[in-house]
Amino acid sequence: QVQLVESGGGLVQAGGSLRLSCAASGRTFSSAAMGWFRQAPGKEREFVAAISWSGGITYYTDSVKGRFTISRADAKNTVYLQMNSLKPEDTAAYYCAARSLRMPTMRGLDYNYWGQGTQVTVSS
Numbered sequence: 001q002v003q004l005v006e007s008g009g010g011l012v013q014a015g016g017s018l019r020l021s022c023a024a025s026g027r028t029f030s031s032a033a034m035g036w037f038r039q040a041p042g043k044e045r046e047f048v049a050a051i052s053w054s055g056g057i058t059y060y061t062d063s064v065k066g067r068f069t070i071s072r073a074d075a076k077n078t079v080y081l082q083m084n085s086l087k088p089e090d091t092a093a094y095y096c097a098a099r100s101l102r103m104p105t106m107r108g109l110d111y112n113y114w115g116q117g118t119q120v121t122v123s124s
Contacts, residue, residue, distance in 0.1 A: 002026040002098045002113040009094060009118030012086055016122070020081040022096030022115060033104035034072060034079040035111055038092035038120075048094070049081060050104030059106055063089075086122045093117040 008020040020036070035050035049070040050059045058070055069082040079096060097111035105111075 004115035006118040033099040040092040053102035
């Protein structure tokens with residue numbers, strides 16, 4: 001079992017930065033692939049970024065490449081999403097997810113555990 005708690009969301013102006021954190025409990029964190037997803041009002045949940053168990057493989061959706069960075073600190077059981085050059089279209093609830101396998105994917109259905117989400121609002 002893995003429990004996930006996100007933090008770090010908030011209101012920021014366009015061009016600003018935020019760092020989201022996802023604290024995980026459970027002994028299987030170090031062998032779990034992790035992902036970040038987001039859902040804007042009236043839209044479907046979409047993939048943002050994912051990282052393998054070792055941190056050696058990362059995936060990003062095209063719209064955040066070059067602006068967002070996913071990383072993990074296994075000693076802290078935490079995965080991060082550094083978000084720079086934020087745009088109003090990045091406004092959404094951001095969710096952390098964990099997968100029981102080591103390799104990440106971009107499909108939400110492949111993740112077994114989810115956090116409650118943290119809201120990110122980018123003003124223009």
